[in-house]
Every structure is written in C-alpha cells, then in structure tokens.
Amino acid sequence: MRESQPILQMTNIHKRFPGVKALSGVNFRLYAGEVHALMGENGAGKSTLIKVLTGVYVIDQGNIELENQKITVHSPQEAQAIGISTVYQEVNLCPNLSVAENIFIGREPRRFGRILWKEMNSRAQRLLWDRLQLQIDVTLPLQSYSVAIQQLVAIARALNTSAKVLILDEPTSSLDRNEVQQLFGVMNKLKSEGLAILFVTHFLDQVYEISDRITILRNGEFVGEYLADELPRIELVSKMIGKALHMLEELPKTEGKSRSITGEVMVEASALGRKGAIAPFDLTIQKGEVIGLAGLLGSGRTELARLLFGADRADQGKLQIGDSAKGVHSPRQAIDNGVAFCPENRKTEGIIDELSVRENIILALQATQGWFRTLSRKRQDEMTDEYIKALNINPPNPEQLIKNLSGGNQQKVILARWLLTDPKLLILDEPTRGIDVGAKAEIQKLVLALSTKGMSVLFISSELEEVLRVSDRIAVLRDRRKVKEMAEEQMSQQDVMQAIAGG
Structure with missing residues (x-):
C-alpha cells in the first residue's frame, strides 16, 4: 500500500543554461513501492531533471526533499550516499572486471588493507540471488554476460548502496522481449519490497505494462502527473507532443503531390530487420513517391532508415533497390545503388x-x-x-x-x-529540426519538387503536420516495430496519433 507521503518530492524546479531554459516550474514526486514513468519527447527535460536530482547539475530554483528532509545534492556520489542510485542506458561498469568486483568496486571488504575475495564473491552471489533471483558465476568477467545480465548487475550494485530511490534511464533500449520480461520481474520484486523506481523509457507498451503513475514533461515544463490506468494512450501521446485531440484538424493537401508516381518500384524491403534495433518490416517505395515515417522518439524511425542505407547491417530479410539484384550491406553499396541519407544529427554525422x-x-x-x-x-x-x-x-x-x-x-x-x-532514393531524417519556419517551408517545397521529378523520398519528422503535408503514404512505427501503413485518403492527424498510441 502506498504511503501517504512521497519518499521523494521535487517542487518548482528551474534550470537554465546559456540561452536555454531547460526546466521551468517542474514538479515530480515518487512514492515507495511504485514504478513511476517519466515521459516526454526529445528535449522535454527528462535527462536534465535526472541530472538535477543526482547532483550532476545544481538547480537554479526549487526544492528537493527526500523522506521529508530538504536535500541539496552536489554530485552523483553524494546522491548515491543518501540513497538515490541510477542505472543508465549504457551500462557504466567495468566489463573486464568480475561481476563481484563491479558490484563492490570502491567498497570491497578488506582486512589489513587486503581484499577479502572469498567474502566479496560470497556476498555478491547472495545479493544477486536474494534481491534479483539471479544465479550466475560472479567470478567471471562482466563482459562474458549479455547486456540484460549486465543491467541486473548494475541494479545489484545500486541496491548494495542501500538505495531508497532507483532511477532506471532507458534500461530496456538494448534488450529483447524475453530480457525485458526478466528485468520487469526484478522491478516488480523490488517494488514489492518498497523500493521507489523512476523509470524512463520511450516504449509505450512497457510504460503501461510496468508503471503505476506517469509524469509528462514537454519543452522543459510540467504537463501533469497521472495514474497509468486512468490515462488513455492517445491522451498520453497528445500531451507529449502538445496536440489536444479536439484541436486536430485535417491539413490541406499539397496540390500535385502524387503526379509522378508511376507504380515502378524503387525500393522493396521484405521482412527486413535487425535484432535489438527494429523488428522485421515490409516496405515498398515507388518512383516519385514520398513515404513519411511517423512515431515517437525511439519508435524505430532512424533504425529503419539506417538499414535502408546500410549504415546498420540487417540480420534478417531482403532489400532490393531498383532492378539491382545485389543487396545493400554498407553505405558505399547504398550510394552505388542510388541511395542518399541526410542524418538526424547534422552536427556530428552530417557536416x-x-x-x-x-x-x-x-x-x-x-x-x-x-x-x-x-x-x-x-x-x-x-x-x-x-x-x-x-x-x-x-x-x-x-x-x-x-x-x-x-x-x-x-x-x-x-x-x-x-x-x-x-539519387534514386533520398532519405531525410528530421531535416527541419532546429531550423526556422522559412527554412522549413523551403525544404518541404524542395521535397515535393524532387518527387515530381521522379525521385523517391523517405521523410522522417517528429512533427505530424509536416509528415502529413509532404507524404503520399505514411508508415507508423511504435516500440521499434512498423504497426500500420496509411494511404493518402486515410491520413489524418487523429488517425496517425491513434496508430502511434496503439492499445
């Protein structure tokens, strides 16, 4: 049963960086014995809020209370010392050290300055079994185990510091379905023991499977806190992207958008997929056609694009570009086959x-x-x-x-x-992110002009209006899986959002 008072409370949190208001008036509370999902699109402020809580950043304004005591945290080490531990998406342990060494690193049992190896191994084995029901050889190097086991070892290390609050930041991003279920079993056990868990993920199905409550941030501001079983998925998506359902309207279609589509197949992906990145999908793109990819951040849009360009190698399925019988296994082969790719992060992968x-x-x-x-x-x-x-x-x-x-x-x-x-196929991943309205309009016009000349375009954008405006068809992705494909006459913001939300 939940306590009447939250174990952790953050009130009116503000954080600014030069020229950027990262957090403005954000509230968050966490109770013992619950899993609380923190949701929001890219740039919503989730990472900043976690870094404020764990002492990476100092808040400009607001209060943080742990067990009804006001706290000021100056470093992650200090946060850990008072019972706030974080397990990150990329396991930040030492793969060459043993499991036991990773759990006790910096806190090894010693006598006369010498590490008591037998005692450390025994305690590590007992901790993993008692708290996580995990039985493995703790003397083996961490790198000899799967990413899922490494995540559990990271959680064991956090629990070994007497954690009261456990922050899991995108812990399932590299796990398959069975591994996710293993992690959720551990989370439910820890919840039943009274641990408070802050869970950050982009997977909607997982949010509703494991979470008790949901807090939503958007553009650094607090949108609201909701009980998971009282918040419909479509409303969650609406609140995350800032589009109220009653405000959704059909956009006028761009004239002449489909004039050049001839039925000639330019790209055909059949059961193409990559384990841990995106489930097998089918996708056909015709000459002169603009295909839009819609979905929340982390839904698999970029992963799909990288497979088509050969930047990531598919481990299943088949991809054919034009009439070439050769597959695409590298960017060089993709370029030779007439594929061009403008990546999402132009600063590090573009210019x-x-x-x-x-x-x-x-x-x-x-x-x-x-x-x-x-x-x-x-x-x-x-x-x-x-x-x-x-x-x-x-x-x-x-x-x-x-x-x-x-x-x-x-x-x-x-x-x-x-x-x-x-190119025969131009892949544009978030081509208008972070640019002004005038430049956005020019790029959208360019996409449509290129398609009328027979170029095929795969268009990825977080802005639904933009996807609807330029696309002849839309493929919707959710939780790294293509879940729906919509023809032009079926496309409306509400239908696309409903597909993104699922459930």
Whole structure:
C-alpha cells in the first residue's frame, strides 16, 4: 500500500543554461513501492531533471526533499550516499572486471588493507540471488554476460548502496522481449519490497505494462502527473507532443503531390530487420513517391532508415533497390545503388565543420568518383554555385566555413551534397529540426519538387503536420516495430496519433 507521503518530492524546479531554459516550474514526486514513468519527447527535460536530482547539475530554483528532509545534492556520489542510485542506458561498469568486483568496486571488504575475495564473491552471489533471483558465476568477467545480465548487475550494485530511490534511464533500449520480461520481474520484486523506481523509457507498451503513475514533461515544463490506468494512450501521446485531440484538424493537401508516381518500384524491403534495433518490416517505395515515417522518439524511425542505407547491417530479410539484384550491406553499396541519407544529427554525422561550404557540398560526389579522380576546381565551383542558387543557401559564399552558417543553411548544404549524386532514393531524417519556419517551408517545397521529378523520398519528422503535408503514404512505427501503413485518403492527424498510441 502506498504511503501517504512521497519518499521523494521535487517542487518548482528551474534550470537554465546559456540561452536555454531547460526546466521551468517542474514538479515530480515518487512514492515507495511504485514504478513511476517519466515521459516526454526529445528535449522535454527528462535527462536534465535526472541530472538535477543526482547532483550532476545544481538547480537554479526549487526544492528537493527526500523522506521529508530538504536535500541539496552536489554530485552523483553524494546522491548515491543518501540513497538515490541510477542505472543508465549504457551500462557504466567495468566489463573486464568480475561481476563481484563491479558490484563492490570502491567498497570491497578488506582486512589489513587486503581484499577479502572469498567474502566479496560470497556476498555478491547472495545479493544477486536474494534481491534479483539471479544465479550466475560472479567470478567471471562482466563482459562474458549479455547486456540484460549486465543491467541486473548494475541494479545489484545500486541496491548494495542501500538505495531508497532507483532511477532506471532507458534500461530496456538494448534488450529483447524475453530480457525485458526478466528485468520487469526484478522491478516488480523490488517494488514489492518498497523500493521507489523512476523509470524512463520511450516504449509505450512497457510504460503501461510496468508503471503505476506517469509524469509528462514537454519543452522543459510540467504537463501533469497521472495514474497509468486512468490515462488513455492517445491522451498520453497528445500531451507529449502538445496536440489536444479536439484541436486536430485535417491539413490541406499539397496540390500535385502524387503526379509522378508511376507504380515502378524503387525500393522493396521484405521482412527486413535487425535484432535489438527494429523488428522485421515490409516496405515498398515507388518512383516519385514520398513515404513519411511517423512515431515517437525511439519508435524505430532512424533504425529503419539506417538499414535502408546500410549504415546498420540487417540480420534478417531482403532489400532490393531498383532492378539491382545485389543487396545493400554498407553505405558505399547504398550510394552505388542510388541511395542518399541526410542524418538526424547534422552536427556530428552530417557536416564537417572545418571545411568550406564548397568542400562539404562536393564530398559525396567526390567519394563516388574515387579519390584518385579528383573533380576539377572549375567543376566544383560550377556545381557549388548551382546548388547555392537552387537552394537559396545564405550567405552565398562557397568558401565560407560551414560551421559559421545557420542550422537551416547547414541542412541545405547537406541536401545539396546528396542531390549532386542524383539519387534514386533520398532519405531525410528530421531535416527541419532546429531550423526556422522559412527554412522549413523551403525544404518541404524542395521535397515535393524532387518527387515530381521522379525521385523517391523517405521523410522522417517528429512533427505530424509536416509528415502529413509532404507524404503520399505514411508508415507508423511504435516500440521499434512498423504497426500500420496509411494511404493518402486515410491520413489524418487523429488517425496517425491513434496508430502511434496503439492499445
């Protein structure tokens, strides 16, 4: 039975960074013996809230109370000492050390300065069995076990510090279904023992399977706290993305959107999948067709795109590009087959910031030519000038370092780079994220113009309005699985959101 007072309470939390309001008036409370899901899209403030709670950041304003006592935490070590432990998505233990060493690292039982190995191994074995019902050889290196077992070892280490609050930050992102069930069994046992668990995930099915309550953040602000069994999935999605159901309206369709679709198949994926990344899916893209991918962050949109580009290698299924009988197992093979990919993170995976606009634009074409068949400077200048004018890149100076351009103009440079290769399929992963409205409109118009010329486009965006505006068909993903495909006449915001929510 839940206690009348929360074990942890965060009230009116504010946190600013230079030019960014990360958290504004956020409230959060956690009771002993419950699993409380913290939900929100990318940039909602979930990670910042956890870092404030665990002492990575100091709050600018607000109060944090643990067991009715006001606390100020200055470091993760201090948080752990008072009973707040975190297990991260990437297990931050030492894979070359034994399981027992990882559990007791820094707190090894000693006598006269020497580690008592037999006692440490015995205590580790007992802790894993008593608390987690896990029986493994604790003398083996951690790296000899699966990611799921490593997660449980990380939890055991957290419990060994007398944790009152356990934070699980995306613990299931690398686990298969059976491993998730194993973890949930442990979480339910710990909950029954009175442990308070803060659970961060992007998987809606998992939220409703394991959580008692849900707190939603959006754009650094507190949206609300809800009992999981009283919050319909469609409302959860609405609150996360900020679209009230009664406000959903059909968007006007862009004229002439489908004129160039001929029925010629450009891309065909059959039962294509990768274990731990995305479940096997079927997808056909016709020449001149724009396919939109809709789904929440973590739903598998990027993972699907990376398989089509060969950036990740599929371990099942078949992919055919055009009439080529060869598969796609690497980005080089994808490029040779006419596939271009503009990644979500343009800063780390797109631009090379110490090179000029010209050098960034000609990069992919030069790679396809081979480094020993260098494009002449005259040809480079001609192509660069052509695309600077065509895409309205500003400032129109090909020798400007790309790092000095705005986000929208950097995005246009990456587009120009791939358009130079004359691709059959253009994959755009969040092409308008973080850019102004004018640049967004230009990129949307460009997508539609390219499709009318016969280019196929896979368009990924977190903004449903944008996906609806440019797409001929929409594939909906949820929890790393393609769950629905919608033709143009079926597409509305409410239908897409219902598919995303599922249940």
